[in-house]
Amino acid sequence: MTDTVQNPFTVDYVDGVVILLDQAALPAKEEHIHCTNWQRVAKAIADLEVRGAPAIGVAAAFGMALAAETSTAVSGEDLLAELAEVGEALNATRPTAVNLAWALEVVLREAHQAPRERSSVVDAVVSCARRLHAEDLATCKAIGDNGAELLAGASNVITHCNAGALATVGYGTALGVIRSAQKTNPGLHVWVDETRPVLQGGRLTAFELGRDGIDCTVIVDGAAASVLRASDVGAAVVGADRIAANGDVANKIGTYGLAIAARHHGVPFYVAAPLSTIDPNTLSGQEIEIEQRPAAEVAQYRGAAITPESAQVYNPAFDVTPAELVDGIITEVGILRAPYHVSIAAAFNN
Amino acid sequence: MTDTVQNPFTVDYVDGVVILLDQAALPAKEEHIHCTNWQRVAKAIADLEVRGAPAIGVAAAFGMALAAETSTAVSGEDLLAELAEVGEALNATRPTAVNLAWALEVVLREAHQAPRERSSVVDAVVSCARRLHAEDLATCKAIGDNGAELLAGASNVITHCNAGALATVGYGTALGVIRSAQKTNPGLHVWVDETRPVLQGGRLTAFELGRDGIDCTVIVDGAAASVLRASDVGAAVVGADRIAANGDVANKIGTYGLAIAARHHGVPFYVAAPLSTIDPNTLSGQEIEIEQRPAAEVAQYRGAAITPESAQVYNPAFDVTPAELVDGIITEVGILRAPYHVSIAAAFNN
Numbered sequence: 001m002t003d004t005v006q007n008p009f010t011v012d013y014v015d016g017v018v019i020l021l022d023q024a025a026l027p028a029k030e031e032h033i034h035c036t037n038w039q040r041v042a043k044a045i046a047d048l049e050v051r052g053a054p055a056i057g058v059a060a061a062f063g064m065a066l067a068a069e070t071s072t073a074v075s076g077e078d079l080l081a082e083l084a085e086v087g088e089a090l091n092a093t094r095p096t097a098v099n100l101a102w103a104l105e106v107v108l109r110e111a112h113q114a115p116r117e118r119s120s121v122v123d124a125v126v127s128c129a130r131r132l133h134a135e136d137l138a139t140c141k142a143i144g145d146n147g148a149e150l151l152a153g154a155s156n157v158i159t160h161c162n163a164g165a166l167a168t169v170g171y172g173t174a175l176g177v178i179r180s181a182q183k184t185n186p187g188l189h190v191w192v193d194e195t196r197p198v199l200q201g202g203r204l205t206a207f208e209l210g211r212d213g214i215d216c217t218v219i220v221d222g223a224a225a226s227v228l229r230a231s232d233v234g235a236a237v238v239g240a241d242r243i244a245a246n247g248d249v250a251n252k253i254g255t256y257g258l259a260i261a262a263r264h265h266g267v268p269f270y271v272a273a274p275l276s277t278i279d280p281n282t283l284s285g286q287e288i289e290i291e292q293r294p295a296a297e298v299a300q301y302r303g304a305a306i307t308p309e310s311a312q313v314y315n316p317a318f319d320v321t322p323a324e325l326v327d328g329i330i331t332e333v334g335i336l337r338a339p340y341h342v343s344i345a346a347a348f349n350n
Numbered sequence: 351m352t353d354t355v356q357n358p359f360t361v362d363y364v365d366g367v368v369i370l371l372d373q374a375a376l377p378a379k380e381e382h383i384h385c386t387n388w389q390r391v392a393k394a395i396a397d398l399e400v401r402g403a404p405a406i407g408v409a410a411a412f413g414m415a416l417a418a419e420t421s422t423a424v425s426g427e428d429l430l431a432e433l434a435e436v437g438e439a440l441n442a443t444r445p446t447a448v449n450l451a452w453a454l455e456v457v458l459r460e461a462h463q464a465p466r467e468r469s470s471v472v473d474a475v476v477s478c479a480r481r482l483h484a485e486d487l488a489t490c491k492a493i494g495d496n497g498a499e500l501l502a503g504a505s506n507v508i509t510h511c512n513a514g515a516l517a518t519v520g521y522g523t524a525l526g527v528i529r530s531a532q533k534t535n536p537g538l539h540v541w542v543d544e545t546r547p548v549l550q551g552g553r554l555t556a557f558e559l560g561r562d563g564i565d566c567t568v569i570v571d572g573a574a575a576s577v578l579r580a581s582d583v584g585a586a587v588v589g590a591d592r593i594a595a596n597g598d599v600a601n602k603i604g605t606y607g608l609a610i611a612a613r614h615h616g617v618p619f620y621v622a623a624p625l626s627t628i629d630p631n632t633l634s635g636q637e638i639e640i641e642q643r644p645a646a647e648v649a650q651y652r653g654a655a656i657t658p659e660s661a662q663v664y665n666p667a668f669d670v671t672p673a674e675l676v677d678g679i680i681t682e683v684g685i686l687r688a689p690y691h692v693s694i695a696a697a698f699n700n
């Protein structure tokens with residue numbers, strides 16, 4: 001297995017530049033975007049050049065570090081006020097993933113705890129962002145190791161979207177579980193939903209699993225039910241963009257249908273995510289704002305028309321899988337089980 | 351509502367030329383293919399330039415007419431032998447839809463019943479093909495009118511793939527039901543699964559419903575479960591490529607997942623198809639050969655790569671929905687209900 005942390009690295013901060021692997025260009029081109037101002041980071045998040053809940057949290061934190069280091073504010077107070085505005089702008093780029101808001105909140109809190117000189121505030125922001133970056137990798141490895149037992153005897157696993165190294169700093173959440181499971185179950189084969197409309201499965205999951213030499217096969221999303229019926233699938237494992245306090249899971253559009261099909265076939269359905277994806281202030285999935293994306297994501301592919309020009313398109317980026325379809329939430333502190341309002345509260349109180 | 355039979359017409363036979371609307375080019379280009387030999391008809395079926403179970407049955411029948419009229423065989427016997435070979439080649443283009451085999455069988459039977467002069471055999475083949483063409487339209491209108499009552503009070507209906515005028519000679523099966531329902535329920539809105547990988551929903555269903563002024567919205571296949579949960583959907587209605595004697599339904603990949611999601615939400619799931627799509631000799635869905643299509647349908651869109659070059663792809667064209675998920679089969683002789691082995695046998699014995 002190659003080192004998926006550095007090669008390809010998803011997000012980093014080097015010599016005052018936020019470096020992002022351009023995920024919109026993958027797998028055709030493997031290029032990095034060099035952001036020298038925070039606005040470019042915001043654009044990269046909005047345009048899905050960097051995507052995946054944990055990755056956009058870290059990218060936004062580095063955007064704050066970049067804003068702090070390049071600010072013309074003279075006093076610590078002025079810088080804090082400026083950072084609050086930058087944080088709002090970064091947070092507005094995508095509404096559903098809670099990691100974005102969470103990372104910005106952590107950075108701003110630590111900035112406010114620093115002494116009020118400009119340099120202290122800058123140092124606090126930069127070191128906080130770097131710590132979030134390092135923690136994300138450690139968290140993913142813990143998630144992977146905690147979930148590996150669930151795939152111990154499995155011949156196949158199915159996943160949706162990309163909850164991999166590319167969606168995080170490295171290793172991945174759902175794909176972290178698969179990576180850890182492979183260590184003791186190297187024959188494990190991965191069915192990859194292509195994940196329309198942005199094709200994060202066909203483009204990104206197939207790319208990073210292929211890079212790691214993990215056996216996988218891409219299917220259209222509509223083929224998942226057939227695969228669950230005909231193949232010996234041990235589990236479905238997906239990531240999450242926000243998990244409510246009751247265990248309802250917002251994740252990429254198509255996740256809910258996969259969860260229904262998994263339940264129909266008696267295949268356990270697991271969600272792998274860090275605690276930072278769980279929002280104790282969101283009581284249920286009904287409270288989660290679902291981002292509506294441009295019609296062009298459905299109506300065109302790389303400039304070639306799919307639908308007639310006149311066609312109406314409904315393009316929600318996410319759906320909500322009710323907690324009753326979720327057989328476990330794999331986190332860095334262990335596997336949470338139903339009733340989730342109890343297990344989630346306990347995880348946050350420890 | 352415009353005349354969907356002639357404009358756009360799917361398949362016709364004019365002055366010794368089989369004319370096919372090029373469905374692979376839709377909706378970007380609206381062009382007709384002029385086939386002057388049966389081999390071009392076979393290629394059009396294999397390449398999905400004409401698709402939809404009833405439409406490929408009629409196209410193949412016209413291919414036989416063209417083969418008969420252009421044959422150099424002198425005797426009726428020689429012509430019959432040649433037509434048997436042409437029929438085998440046409441039948442081999444696609445294995446799942448039974449209408450193809452059915453139409454070829456009808457044409458060959460009538461050719462054999464004609465007097466043994468060459469001209470009589472030619473006349474029998476051409477007139478049989480023209481009759482199948484005319485009957486298909488009448489059959490679709492009967493299917494539509496029989497199914498309309500099922501959508502009488504519905505605000506929304508959801509469909510998958512294209513079982514419309516473009517999949518038939520005109521009017522359509524599933525879309526025929528929607529067209530007939532619209533006459534008394536003009537506010538009916540259609541959710542259109544885009545239907546990966548070939549996008550018959552996003553490209554073709556959206557095109558023909560738009561042409562007819564029927565209100566519709568395209569979604570990715572993965573959004574269907576969310577739509578079934580959040581919208582007031584009265585029914586799911588789809589077509590079929592083959593229906594077994596026990597009511598199991600082979601249809602476009604993704605149909606099975608839609609049927610599971612419909613049942614999960616208590617939304618009735620109907621299949622609209624002519625009796626010629628039911629194969630009494632296929633006892634159950636397990637006996638249906640599922641066509642495997644090229645990986646490129648999933649891996650590329652109009653030449654632009656989606657997956658990494660190294661990616662494995664599994665691309666079955668169809669899936670099988672078990673009869674227990676089917677709430678009714680809408681045919682030209684009425685709505686068949688479970689137990690299907692009884693209702694189907696009765697329909698064939700009348």
